[in-house]
Amino acid sequence: MSQTGYPASWEADVVLRDGGAAHLRPIRPEDADAVQAFHEAQSEESVYLRFFAPLRKIPQRELEHFTNVDYRDRVAFVVTVGGRIIGIGRYDRTGEDTAEVAFNVSDAHQGRGLGSVLLEHLAAAARERGMREFSAEVLPQNSAMLGVFVQAGYEVARRFDDGVVDVRFDLDPTEKSRAVMAAREHRAESLSVRGLLHPRSVVVIGASRNPKSTGNLILKNLVDADFDGDLWVVHPEADTVLGVPAYRSTADLPGPADIAVIAVPADSVIDVVRQCAEASVKGVVVVSSGFAETGSEGLARQRELVRTARANGMRVVGPNSFGLLNADPDVRLNASLAPFLPPTGDFGLFSQSGALGIAVLASAARRGLGVSSFVSAGNRADLSGNDMMQYWEEDPGTRAVGLYLESIGNPRKFSRIARRLASTKPVVVVKSDITGSELPPGHSVRTSRSPREALDQMLHQAGVIRAGTIHRLFDVAGVLTAQxxxxxxxxxxxxxxxxxxxxxxxxxxxxxxxxxxxxxxxxxxxxxxxxxxxxxxxxxxxxxxxxxxxxxxxxxxxxxxxxxxxxxxxxxxxxxxxxxxxxxxxxxxxxxxxxxxxxxxxxxxxxxxxxxxxxxxxxxxxxxxxxxxxADHGSLVVPSGIDSRRAARLVAEWLDTADGDVVLDSARVAELLGCYGIDILGSSVVDTVDDAVRAADHLGWPVALKAVESRLRHRLDLGGVVLNVDDATELRSDFAHLQRAIADIAGDTGHTASVEVQAMAPTGVACVVRTGEDPLFGPLVSFGLAGDATELLGDVAYRVAPLTDVDVAELVRNVKASPRLFGRHGLPPVDIGALEDLIARVSVLADDLPAVKSLDINPVVVSTSGVHLLGADVTVSPGSDRNDAPRRRLA
CATH class of the missing domain: 3.40.50.261 (Succinyl-CoA synthetase domains)
Structure with a gap:
């Protein structure tokens, strides 16, 4: 059995059903003792349900088998909190594309959704390894495990045999399974934010008796707001600070704190977070600066902060945060640097910039706008605008939301969540540059290859209201909250x-x-x-x-x-x-x-x-x-005749022996696109004029001659394309002219250049359809009419896959030159249905295959009776790591 290296990319921080965080990773041989300890702590019933026998201790041989896997045919994940294993899931290959799956969840952590999280990650790993079906043998009384499979949204087949329920289901995601995953993600992330904004107890760490210190100011604001809960301070010497009881350490607190507000020097923050973990604190708000905004050393400190907090079940607001507040009269939480608690209202606010936090709240107060809740994410190392939107969707006290964003770590997820939220509550966004090209200190995101127009159109697709300034944000908020x-x-x-x-x-x-x-x-x-x-x-x-x-x-x-x-x-x-x-x-x-x-x-x-x-x-x-x-936003496009499983298998084969990107040749391009019902017009690349004549005889006259040389490819205006070649005599003359044009560009007249011979397409409008895995946006689909004028003027429409039928229709109609497609100056309209079908198929391909780094179909000639693809270039990449993958994980 071949051994595969440890897949570090499979590691993930996850939010559980109750809002707590945990770490999921592939199992390692050194986990043997922890797995044994996990097993021995389980109840007799849990052991019996997992192993069908009263196995109080795992035999050493079995333990080694469980913890030594090849990460291909045998895969196992563990979920940990505080370094302790609380859940184990595994699969073992049983056939060419089938595997048996099993779970074991700690008795103390059942009901937190660990089974569904493990199933998502096991299924994603199995699909990555070429498997298509899971099976499991489950005792009939094990309703929890049976429920994990059924409730995941897969089409489950069950058969009762010899006292055991045999369960089988296809691993390909379905619309239902995607919806289930999104709903679970929404619930978990919403509850994790609710825990921060509705605490029953708060401890301030770093509140000195100096009235000019940050910690003292935050404590004063909590006291002045009359926080409706227990309020404590950790101080090495004082018994009280501002009248609030003080304790020497978090271990001495009279009870567990829901959140800790940390205002200590940056080099002490991680130790304080560890102490909070030992004291069962549920979340931390780090107002301390000195992290990623200061350079590489601070970035490393910030990453360690997040790892430490999440590994111990905590979420992090910050670092370098302005704080958070909840104006609900039943909470009255002002754990921020704002010197006042805003009037209670129904406008939720999120700001990444700590410096702008006071300005945002002050502007709201001047406008008479009440606030439901406010969070400043600072460096956005953990808690993000996506998390806040998940919370606001469920918050009955919030009617509209506003976000000041300096960066978006996961625009595809942002678009998905914002689109759902905007269907019931308005979402207003003020953005600086959030495409990754000009980031504020402390923010680290992937850099997009796409123009800024792509972001604008992604926000439009999601129903987001764009505001250019904070002034505009509150202009529109006044209407949304009052009218x-x-x-x-x-x-x-x-x-x-x-x-x-x-x-x-x-x-x-x-x-x-x-x-x-x-x-x-x-x-x-x-x-x-x-x-x-x-x-x-x-x-x-x-x-x-x-x-x-x-x-x-x-x-x-x-x-x-x-x-x-x-x-x-x-x-x-x-x-x-x-x-x-x-x-x-x-x-x-x-x-x-x-x-x-x-x-x-x-x-x-x-x-x-x-x-x-x-x-x-x-x-x-x-x-x-x-x-x-x-408006009707349509339903996801599901074109017929698609074999996405074969396409994924082909891409995996092509990348298996490659060290980097693979540029597909024309045969592979045709094979890949054929899996999605997309056909390229027949062509042949030749090196001599006699071969060109033979190719034209085979393809059928008339033909087109096209330079393969990249600078002349598709350039009719520069002589790189000759159309309507009717016979061999004309072809020989045109072939010679094309060779001279290539020589003029290349500066080399010493050899004959390769030429592509292609069957002529009917007359129509030339268009360009592109897609690819953008590092920031994920699968981005674009459409425009062919030609320099269109591309130089930026007349290109963008959408993030997956697309609905309405998205596809808008993509075609949103380019300024689209009237050419619908009949102009008396010309007949082209076949819009065929064009939209092509874009739908491309969008499904883009959504299915993150490894497709780029797909450029250029040109697509749209005639009155169909579409005709004259050429396509495809590059696949082994390094794709889609942000919004088909398994839940925190960035």
């Missing part, structure tokens, strides 16, 4: 300034709003009654979904009177409303009204803006989001 979503894009305008009304109409039209309803412009000295009448008229119209109200102070109605009338009218109308009142900015009492609905009183506010442009920008952003939320 209903617009039912459509029809906007009415009312005010006492014709000039301001014109600005509103122009700004709205520029942002795609329907401003066709006549603006109601009162004279500047209009009375309060006149204004109220105009408001009633506009809000009462059935052809208006939103209203922009402007008011300029005059000798007529007072601002107070108009504001009160507007607040009342807007609150009862159900229409989305924004206002431009001089000196009114944000959500204010002046523009608020209390109404009764179904016996319940609620207060609605009209957000105010200093300029018409700000008001219209916010309204347009919310309207676009509302349109996205109402």
């Amino acid at each position: 209903p979503l617009p039912a459509g894009n029809r906007v009415g305008v009312v005010g006492n300034s014709a000039a301001l009304a014109t600005l509103v109409v122009q700004a709205g039209s520029a942002r795609g709003l329907d401003m066709s309803a006549d603006a109601v412009s009162l004279h500047p000295e209009a009375s309060a009654d006149e204004f109220s009448g105009a408001l009633a008229e506009v809000f009462g119209r059935g052809d208006i979904d939103s209203v922009v109200v402007t008011f300029t102070p005059s000798i007529g109605a007072s601002e107070t009177e108009v504001a009160a009338a507007l607040a009342r009218t807007a609150a009862t109308s159900g229409k989305t409303t924004v206002a431009c009142f001089l000196g009114v900015h944000g959500v204010t009492e002046a523009l608020s009204a209390t109404i009764e609905t179904d016996g319940t009183e609620r207060t609605l506010a009209v957000p105010g803006y200093p300029s018409p442009e700000d008001a219209v920008w916010a309204l347009a952003a919310v309207t676009n989001y509302s349109d996205w939320r109402r």
